[in-house]
Each structure stands twice: as structure tokens, then as C-alpha cells.
Amino acid sequence: MGSVFFDSTISDKERRNRLYAGDIFIISATEGTRALADFARKMLEEAFSPHDPRTIHEHKTAEEVAAILGKLKPQFIHDPFCKRMVAQIMLENGVGVEKLYFDVPRMRSAYPSHFLSSGIAYAFHPHRDTWYSAPMCQLNWWMPIYPLEPDNAMGFYPRYFDEPIHNSSDTYNYYEWNAKNRASAAQHVKTDTRVQPKAQQPLEPQTVRFLPPPGGIIVFSAAHLHESVPNTTDLARYSIDFRTVHYDDVVARRGAPNIDSRCTGTSIRDFLRATDLSTLPDQAVALHDDDTAKGKDVLYFGDKLVKELSS
Numbered sequence: 171m172g173s174v175f176f177d178s179t180i181s182d183k184e185r186r187n188r189l190y191a192g193d194i195f196i197i198s199a200t201e202g203t204r205a206l207a208d209f210a211r212k213m214l215e216e217a218f219s220p221h222d223p224r225t226i227h228e229h230k231t232a233e234e235v236a237a238i239l240g241k242l243k244p245q246f247i248h249d250p251f252c253k254r255m256v257a258q259i260m261l262e263n264g265v266g267v268e269k270l271y272f273d274v275p276r277m278r279s280a281y282p283s284h285f286l287s288s289g290i291a292y293a294f295h296p297h298r299d300t301w302y303s304a305p306m307c308q309l310n311w312w313m314p315i316y317p318l319e320p321d322n323a324m325g326f327y328p329r330y331f332d333e334p335i336h337n338s339s340d341t342y343n344y345y346e347w348n349a350k351n352r353a354s355a356a357q358h359v360k361t362d363t364r365v366q367p368k369a370q371q372p373l374e375p376q377t378v379r380f381l382p383p384p385g386g387i388i389v390f391s392a393a394h395l396h397e398s399v400p401n402t403t404d405l406a407r408y409s410i411d412f413r414t415v416h417y418d419d420v421v422a423r424r425g426a427p428n429i430d431s432r433c434t435g436t437s438i439r440d441f442l443r444a445t446d447l448s449t450l451p452d453q454a455v456a457l458h459d460d461d462t463a464k465g466k467d468v469l470y471f472g473d474k475l476v477k478e479l480s481s
């Protein structure tokens with residue numbers, strides 16, 4: 171990793187190239203990000219009323235919270251307002267939306283340690299999204315819904331952006347994961363037995379934590395090693411993130427260098443065009459796929475499977 175940019179005005183193309191090289195961009199809140207964060211905060215406050223969502227662990231059991239999140243998170247994911255706001259946020263940041271594809275925005279939660287850190291509120295260990303079949307041109311956009319603390323934020327391990335790590339990504343196939351595991355996320359309340367790609371070597375435990383205000387965004391390459399910092403505060407953390415790919419980079423196979431990901435399958439079918447929510451053309455998908463794709467129903471996660479799970 172080289173640089174961290176704040177409210178940069180460089181072009182989207184130059185920004186993408188810098189992100190693929192490991193730079194990170196922090197962007198101040200805009201009308202669109204504020205609207206999306208407010209929408210999520212209101213949903214949380216209604217679902218946990220009369221309690222503050224940040225202290226809900228003092229009032230409800232882990233099972234009760236998991237049951238509420240099991241309904242709330244899919245509702246957030248497939249609300250049309252969220253997709254409209256992603257397109258708006260792209261426009262506000264100088265991204266050409268006709269070539270921009272995004273994966274549905276997700277709401278995440280991180281509760282004080284040992285309360286609820288598996289399944290539906292999985293506390294992610296250090297990982298690259300590219301160990302989970304993300305395309306190398308994927309960019310992640312992440313924003314907090316409430317003010318962050320250093321100990322309930324996201325942690326980055328910048329030195330590993332260009333340093334390979336022994337890891338178990340070769341055990342991960344995106345289609346198998348969709349078929350077997352995602353449907354059961356809400357059931358893994360206390361322990362999570364799902365096999366996930368992990369580092370298989372000790373890591374230097376130095377993380378960098380960026381703390382933008384609510385609605386501020388951290389943009390980073392899916393190849394960056396990052397984690398949910400174990401939450402040692404008394405407050406739950408809630409955040410929103412979504413992923414994007416740019417058509418030109420998908421077809422040119424431009425992106426971050428793949429230094430250690432060996433997973434199979436691809437999540438690229440989940441991305442929807444910002445203008446009309448169409449998926450990427452088959453020829454573009456084929457450039458990123460391998461021979462592990464079989465049944466039609468396991469190829470996507472996105473909105474389609476979420477609707478099935480929540481109906």
C-alpha cells in the first residue's frame with residue numbers, strides 16, 4: 171500500500187488504477203451516503219425499539235438479536251431505495267454509471283466480543299475478499315452508520331497487499347458456498363462451523379483503522395487484507411458496504427494483482443448495472459469463470475437468493 175487519499179478529485183479511472191495498486195480512498199459524506207446511512211439507522215431503531223441498537227446486547231439474548239437481524243438484513247439488501255442510493259453515490263463521486271456494476275448493499279453488525287460474532291453477524295477474521303471468489307477488479311465501499319471507535323472499526327493490514335500469505339482459499343468454491351452455507355447463516359448464533367478461507371501463518375498483528383464519520387466512505391481493493399476488529403467497546407458497530415466492478419476493467423481483466431488467491435468460481439454474476447440493474451453479459455462473465463459452475467441456482471447470491479431465503 172502506498173497512499174491514503176482524502177476527498178481526492180482525480181478521475182474515476184485514475185482512482186481505480188490507484189486502488190488496484192493498493193491505495194485507499196476516504197470520501198466525506200454526501201447527500202447519497204447520508205440518506206443511505208439514515209435509512210439503515212431508522213430500520214435498526216425500529217427493529218430494536220425502544221432500545222438503542224448500539225446497546226441492544228444489554229437487553230436481548232444473542233438468539234433474539236440474531237432472529238431480528240435475520241429479517242432486517244435481507245429487507246435492507248433488497249429495498250429498491252438502497253440500490254437507487256448506490257447509483258446516486260456513484261454519480262456523486264464521478265463514476266460513469268452506465269459502465270458501473272454493483273453488488274447489493276449489505277448491512278453489517280459487530281457486537282461487543284463474545285456476544286454475537288458468528289453466523290448472521292459474523293466477525294470477519296483477516297481475509298481478502300478475493301479469497302472468497304471476488305473478481306480482482308472488485309472495489310469495496312464501506313461506511314459506518316454510527317460514529318466509530320478504534321476498537322469497533324475495520325482493520326487493514328497494508329503490508330500484506332503485495333506480500334503473499336499462506337491461506338486456505340483453495341478450499342473455497344463460490345457455488346458450493348451458496349448452495350450449502352449461506353441459507354443457514356441465521357442458524358449459526360454462537361458457533362460458526364462454516365469452513366472459511368483463512369490465513370495459515372502468523373500475521374504481524376498491526377492494523378490500520380480508518381474512522382470516517384457516519385456516511386463517510388472507505389474505498390479499497392477487494393485484494394486488501396482486512397478484518398472486523400474484535401469489538402472490545404460496550405457499543406455495537408453497524409456499517410453498510412457494497413462492492414463495485416467497472417465494465418472496462420472486467421473485460422480487460424484489469425485489477426489488483428492476484429498474489430495468493432486460489433479459490434474457484436466467481437461472484438461476478440451478482441453485480442448489477444447501476445442504470446438498469448442488468449447483469450454482466452455472458453462473455454464478460456466467462457472471462458472470470460472456471461469449470462466449476464454447474465447448477466443455475468447456485469451461481470448467484472445477490473437479490474435473487476436473498477428473496478428466496480427471506481420469503
Ligand SMILES: [Fe+2]
Pocket residue numbers: 294297298299396
Ligand atoms: Fe471483506
